[in-house]
Structures are given as C-alpha cells and as structure tokens.
Amino acid sequence: MAVSETKPIVVADGLIKQFGRFSALRGVTEEFAPGKLYVIVGDNGAGKTTLLRAVAGLIHPTRGTITVLGTRKIKDVCQKIGYMAHSSLLYDELSGIENLNYFGELYGIRSDTSREVIARLKLNPALERPVGQYSQGMRQRLSLARAVLNNPELLLLDEPFSNVDSRSAQQMTELLSELRQLHKTVLVVTHYPAHLKSVADEFVSMVAGTVVKRSGTLEAGV
Amino acid sequence: MKRGFTLLATVAGLLLSFGLYEALIAAPTERTMGDVQRIFYYHVPSAWTAFLLFLINFAASVVFLVRRNAAADILALVTAEVGVVFCTVVLVTGPLWARPVWGIWWAPGDIRLTTTLVLWLIYISYLMLRRFSTSSQTPLVAAIVAIFGALDVPLVYFSIWFFRTQHPSPVIGGGGSLDPRMARVLLINWAAFLCLAGLICWTRYLLEIARRQVEEAQGMESLLERSP
Amino acid sequence: MSYFSIARSSLVKDIRLEWRSKDAINAMLFFALLVVVIFSFAFDPTAEESRTIAGGLVWVAVLFAAIVALNQTWSRELRNQVLDAYRVSPATGTPLFLAKAVGNFIFVSAIEALMTPLFVVFYKLRALGPVGELLPTAVLGTWALVVNGTFFAAISLRTRSREVMLPLLLFPLSIPALLAMVNATTAILTGEESARFWVALLLAYDVVFTTACLLMFDIVLEAE
Numbered sequence: 001m002a003v004s005e006t007k008p009i010v011v012a013d014g015l016i017k018q019f020g021r022f023s024a025l026r027g028v029t030e031e032f033a034p035g036k037l038y039v040i041v042g043d044n045g046a047g048k049t050t051l052l053r054a055v056a057g058l059i060h061p062t063r064g065t066i067t068v069l070g071t072r073k074i075k076d077v078c079q080k081i082g083y084m085a086h087s088s089l090l091y092d093e094l095s096g097i098e099n100l101n102y103f104g105e106l107y108g109i110r111s112d113t114s115r116e117v118i119a120r121l122k123l124n125p126a127l128e129r130p131v132g133q134y135s136q137g138m139r140q141r142l143s144l145a146r147a148v149l150n151n152p153e154l155l156l157l158d159e160p161f162s163n164v165d166s167r168s169a170q171q172m173t174e175l176l177s178e179l180r181q182l183h184k185t186v187l188v189v190t191h192y193p194a195h196l197k198s199v200a201d202e203f204v205s206m207v208a209g210t211v212v213k214r215s216g217t218l219e220a221g222v
Numbered sequence: 223m224k225r226g227f228t229l230l231a232t233v234a235g236l237l238l239s240f241g242l243y244e245a246l247i248a249a250p251t252e253r254t255m256g257d258v259q260r261i262f263y264y265h266v267p268s269a270w271t272a273f274l275l276f277l278i279n280f281a282a283s284v285v286f287l288v289r290r291n292a293a294a295d296i297l298a299l300v301t302a303e304v305g306v307v308f309c310t311v312v313l314v315t316g317p318l319w320a321r322p323v324w325g326i327w328w329a330p331g332d333i334r335l336t337t338t339l340v341l342w343l344i345y346i347s348y349l350m351l352r353r354f355s356t357s358s359q360t361p362l363v364a365a366i367v368a369i370f371g372a373l374d375v376p377l378v379y380f381s382i383w384f385f386r387t388q389h390p391s392p393v394i395g396g397g398g399s400l401d402p403r404m405a406r407v408l409l410i411n412w413a414a415f416l417c418l419a420g421l422i423c424w425t426r427y428l429l430e431i432a433r434r435q436v437e438e439a440q441g442m443e444s445l446l447e448r449s450p
Numbered sequence: 451m452s453y454f455s456i457a458r459s460s461l462v463k464d465i466r467l468e469w470r471s472k473d474a475i476n477a478m479l480f481f482a483l484l485v486v487v488i489f490s491f492a493f494d495p496t497a498e499e500s501r502t503i504a505g506g507l508v509w510v511a512v513l514f515a516a517i518v519a520l521n522q523t524w525s526r527e528l529r530n531q532v533l534d535a536y537r538v539s540p541a542t543g544t545p546l547f548l549a550k551a552v553g554n555f556i557f558v559s560a561i562e563a564l565m566t567p568l569f570v571v572f573y574k575l576r577a578l579g580p581v582g583e584l585l586p587t588a589v590l591g592t593w594a595l596v597v598n599g600t601f602f603a604a605i606s607l608r609t610r611s612r613e614v615m616l617p618l619l620l621f622p623l624s625i626p627a628l629l630a631m632v633n634a635t636t637a638i639l640t641g642e643e644s645a646r647f648w649v650a651l652l653l654a655y656d657v658v659f660t661t662a663c664l665l666m667f668d669i670v671l672e673a674e
Contacts, residue, residue: 023444079540089535093470105459106539343622357608359673374623381626
C-alpha cells in the first residue's frame with residue numbers, strides 16, 4: 001500500500017462485528033485516503049454492508065475502532081457524511097421533493113438546495129407522485145440525491161446500481177465522477193464494479209469479513 | 223472465594239432451620255388470628271428481601287447507564303430474577319393469610335399487596351424484554367426500562383393509597399406494636415432470607431459470567447473459522 | 451437546524467403519511483367501534499350502574515385502540531429503513547420523539563372524540579359531577595398513555611415479536627395512570643367525590659415520564 005501524504009479520512013483498526021455467533025467483520029484494519037473513489041466488492045455476506053454501516057456510525061463494533069474524519073465520535077462529523085443504503089431510506093407515500101425537504105430540514109438545509117440536487121440527478125423537481133410509484137431507477141437516483149443533499153466530504157453508497165436501468169446507472173456514474181473531481185471521498189459497495197471502471201481509484205475485495213486485496217484495476221473474474 | 227460461598231451456604235442453612243423452629247414453635251400464638259398469623263414470618267421477610275433486591279437492581283441499572291460495565295448489568299439481571307422469586311412468595315402467602323383473616327383472598331385497596339403485585343408485573347416485563355431483545359445493546363435498553371419501573375413505584379404507591387381512602391379495606395398486621403418476641407423471630411427469618419437471596423444471587427451471578435464467557439469463546443471460534 | 455423546526459416538520463410529515471396511507475386511523479377507528487359494541491353486549495347496565503363502570507370501560511377501550519396507533523408509529527420508520535436516514539443525520543432523537551408523541555396524542559384524541567358519543571348513547575350516560583373536569587382528565591390521561599407508549603414502542607422495535615412486546619412493557623407501567631384516569635372519570639360521572647387528586651396524580655405522572663423519556667430517548671435511538 002502506497003503511503004499517502006494526506007491524513008486518511010477513514011481508519012479502521014482491528015474492526016470486529018459479531019451478530020450473535022455470526023461474525024460479519026473479522027478484524028478489518030484499513031485506511032482510506034481522502035479525495036478518492038473506492039469500490040468495495042465481494043460476495044454476499046462478505047461484510048461489505050457491515051463495514052459501510054460501521055463507517056456511517058449506524059452500528060457499534062464489537063471490538064476495534066473506527067475513526068472517521070479524525071474522530072471516533074461519528075455523530076460529531078455526520079454533517080460531513082452522506083449515506084445511501086440498500087433500501088431507499090425514503091418515505092413511499094411522500095413525493096420526491098417532500099422527502100428531500102424533510103431530510104434537508106434535519107441537516108438545516110433549505111428547500112432550494114433540494115431542488116438543485118434533484119435537477120442535477122436529472123429528476124423532475126415538479127414531480128408530485130409519491131416515491132412508491134417511481135421506477136426503481138428513479139428511486140435509486142432520488143436516494144442518491146438524499147445522500148448528497150448535505151454536500152458531504154465522505155459519501156457511502158451501498159449497492160447504488162442494483163435493479164437500475166442503464167440510463168440511470170450512467171447518470172449516477174457521472175455524478176460520482178463529478179464528486180471525485182471535487183475531491184470528495186466515495187466508498188461504493190457494489191456487485192456491479194464494471195459501472196465504475198472508469199472512475200474508481202481502487203478496488204477493495206472482501207472475503208468472509210476481511211479485506212483480502214486492494215488493487216488499482218478491476219481484474220476479470222471479480 | 224469458594225470458602226466464602228460455603229460459609230454463606232452454611233449460615234443460610236442454619237438460619238433457615240432455626241427460623242423455621244422459631245416461627246412455628248417458639249413464637250407466641252397471636253391472640254385474634256391464631257396460628258395462621260405465623261405465615262407472617264415468611265410473608266414479611268420475603269417482601270423486604272424482594273424490595274431490597276429491586277432497589278439494588280435500580281442502583282445497578284443507574285451505574286450501568288453511567289459506567290457501562292458488565293458487572294453492573296449482570297447484577298441488575300440477577301437481582302431482578304431473584305427479586306421476582308421472592309415477590310412471588312409474597313403474592314402467594316398474602317392471600318393465604320388474608321383468606322382466613324378477612325374472609326377474602328384479595329383486596330384491591332390493600333396498599334402493600336397491590337403495590338407488590340404491580341412491582342411484580344413491572345419486573346416480569348423487564349425480564350421478558352431482556353429475553354426477547356434482539357438488540358446488541360440489550361443491557362442498555364434494559365437499564366432504561368428498570369429506571370422507568372423504579373420511577374413508577376412511588377406513583378403506584380400514591381395511586382393505591384388514594385384508591386384505598388375511597389374504597390376502604392382491611393390491612394393485615396401493621397399498626398399497633400409488635401410483640402418483641404415476634405419481632406425477634408421476624409428479624410431472624412429476615413436474616414435467613416437475606417442469606418438465601420445472597421446465595422442464589424451469587425450462584426446466578428457466576429452462572430451468568432460463565433454463560434457470557436462461553437458466548438464470547440464461541441464468538442472467537444467463529445472468528446477463526448476460515449470458511450466463507 | 452433548530453430543535454422545534456425538526457420536531458414540527460417530523461410531525462407534519464407523520465400526519466401527511468397517515469393522511470395518505472390511513473394505516474393507523476382506520477384500524478384504530480374500527481377497533482374502537484368493535485370494543486364499544488362488544489362491551490355493550492357484555493354489560494347492559496341501567497343508567498345508574500353505568501355511571502360507576504363507564505370510566506373503566508371507556509379507558510380500557512381507549513388503551514386498546516391506542517396500542518394500534520402506537521405500534522404503527524415506528525413501523526412507518528422501519529419501512530425502507532428510513533430510521534437509518536434519521537440516525538445518520540445530525541438531528542438528535544428528542545425532536546423526533548416529541549413529534550411522534552404529539553402525533554399519537556392527536557390520533558388518540560381524535561379516537562376519543564369519536565368514541566365518547568358512542569359510549570354516551572350505548573350507556574345512557576349523564577354526568578352528575580362537573581363535566582368540565584373531564585377535559586383535563588382526558589388530556590392528561592391521553593398524554594400519559596402516549597408518551598410512554600411512544601417510548602416503549604421504540605424500545606420494542608429491537609425485540610422479537612415487537613407488536614406483542616409493546617403492551618407487555620406499557621401496561622404494567624401505566625397502572626397508576628389508568629387508575630387515576632378511571633377513578634377521575636368515575637368521580638366526575640357519579641358526582642360523589644372530587645377528581646382533583648387524580649388529576650394531580652396524572653399531572654405528576656406526565657411530568658415524571660415526559661422528562662424521563664426526553665432524557666433517555668437518544669440512548670434508545672442510538673442502540674442498534
């Protein structure tokens with residue numbers, strides 16, 4: 001691993017997470033440098049989602065520590081983190097703009113920012129339909145819009161491309177490459193790393209709760 | 223440690239036998255209630271022991287909330303379990319005593335029995351929560367519920383106290399002064415019950431520690447398994 | 451990002467969700483109606499008798515109906531795991547709790563407003579005491595149920611069979627509040643005693659548990 005000159009933005013040290021007798025993470029010690037786009041790949045149950053949730057501060061590690069943006073109290077820096085989960089994290093009965101206005105309120109963001117973000121993801125801000133009636137691609141884009149609403153330094157994405165049509169995937173990839181140019185750090189967990197071939201800095205492979213390999217290129221067969 | 227345990231067990235055994243003799247044979251027969259009053263020597267010490275255990279449960283829960291140390295959590299769990307057992311004794315012996323004396327099994331206006339019943343319900347629900355919880359932070363949530371339960375106790379007491387003023391009902395024992403010989407038997411039995419409770423809590427405490435160690439070892443084992 | 455604006459938009463959001471999905475309110479209404487009708491078959495009192503038992507019946511019916519609303523309140527947040535979005539945001543838990551409790555208060559009060567006339571009709575009720583005191587009793591009593599109910603519904607989120615767990619946790623703790631509500635209502639209906647003490651007890655209950663809930667909700671929200 002190359003020594004980076006800047007301080008890492010995420011440091012996991014001996015991270016272990018057990019759910020009952022099942023160990024989702026078995027000692028992850030890794031650093032992630034700022035301004036890069038990391039793609040985390042691995043089979044189901046490899047611990048990718050758990051790692052991402054630990055970085056987001058949603059789960060408490062059984063052992064080990066995780067330091068994000070220089071602190072272990074992730075709640076203190078959550079203003080600078082964006083998190084997109086496997087589920088949409090949206091209210092199905094509310095329209096897109098109602099959803100974003102509500103979540104914006106939690107970050108102290110005004111509604112014109114929500115409209116801007118929606119437009120950037122090529123969604124129609126005037127859309128009155130509840131999110132439950134959106135297509136999967138639109139819902140994923142709106143979900144991404146929610147995650148980037150607070151203009152985060154560190155963006156965590158869990159399976160952004162699942163069940164997404166190619167046009168939506170294209171739009172999301174474009175946004176991610178824009179973010180990378182703005183020196184934001186992005187961690188993406190995905191089963192479809194090919195979408196990110198052009199923008200990824202590093203591919204991180206996980207097997208059975210540990211990181212087994214990090215490399216700059218995506219090899220065939222991963 | 224092991225010797226302390228044996229000593230406590232011996233003392234508990236001796237006190238319980240002595241207490242039994244004192245309560246059933248040596249203590250004077252109550253003038254109006256007769257022999258049935260002797261249940262008093264089991265009813266009241268059980269109640270005091272249960273209340274003491276619940277008090278420890280509350281203190282341990284507060285300590286856990288502040289310090290987050292596992293020992294406080296185990297202590298809270300253990301005292302709640304054993305407290306419920308002694309509380310059950312109170313709730314069984316109470317009506318057994320009430321029936322011949324008042325002619326009824328249960329008087330909802332009786333402040334002490336009813337408060338005990340509510341307390342029993344609260345701690346049963348506390349133990350159920352511990353059992354059903356899927357959270358990895360069960361001790362934390364349980365500590366909060368224990369504190370809520372403790373906050374409820376004075377409110378329960380006052381509500382029943384006022385309920386009684388509107389629905390008068392007889393009170394067992396209480397009032398008047400206790401014959402000093404009866405008081406002595408009561409105290410002996412209480413000491414015996416305290417030793418017994420301490421003994422059960424101690425055993426249960428060690429058991430719980432062992433259980434957690436096994437769980438942790440199994441967790442470590444699953445860490446080492448290399449299969450995907 | 452101010453405390454009250456978050457609480458307000460959470461409340462508006464909840465009411466909007468309920469208005470569009472009508473998950474809780476329909477079930478609650480029908481449930482309350484069923485309880486009233488079944489009680490009317492089970493007990494057929496004279497006007498005189500009903501004054502002494504109606505207090506108990508009304509509040510038990512409300513308690514059951516409230517459980518329906520309380521169980522819904524957090525399951526709305528579990529769909530699509532929306533609660534995670536709240537947990538990763540800088541907002542603290544208490545405004546959300548306050549919004550949920552107030553929302554439940556509104557829902558349960560609406561049910562009470564609809565059930566009361568039904569009870570009056572079925573039980574030929576006519577109060578002999580000061581009817582005006584029913585209002586503080588109802589307000590304080592309903593708050594007593596929903597504040598702890600909202601809190602324990604959040605706790606039972608992290609348990610197996612959570613819908614069953616809520617009443618198991620809530621009912622024992624609510625006994626003093628229920629006793630107060632029932633006796634205050636009976637006192638007002640029969641006009642024989644004053645309801646003052648019971649109303650004061652309800653007030654004390656509300657103050658104690660509202661404070662405790664607000665102090666400890668963040669811990670509950672943070673726990674996985």
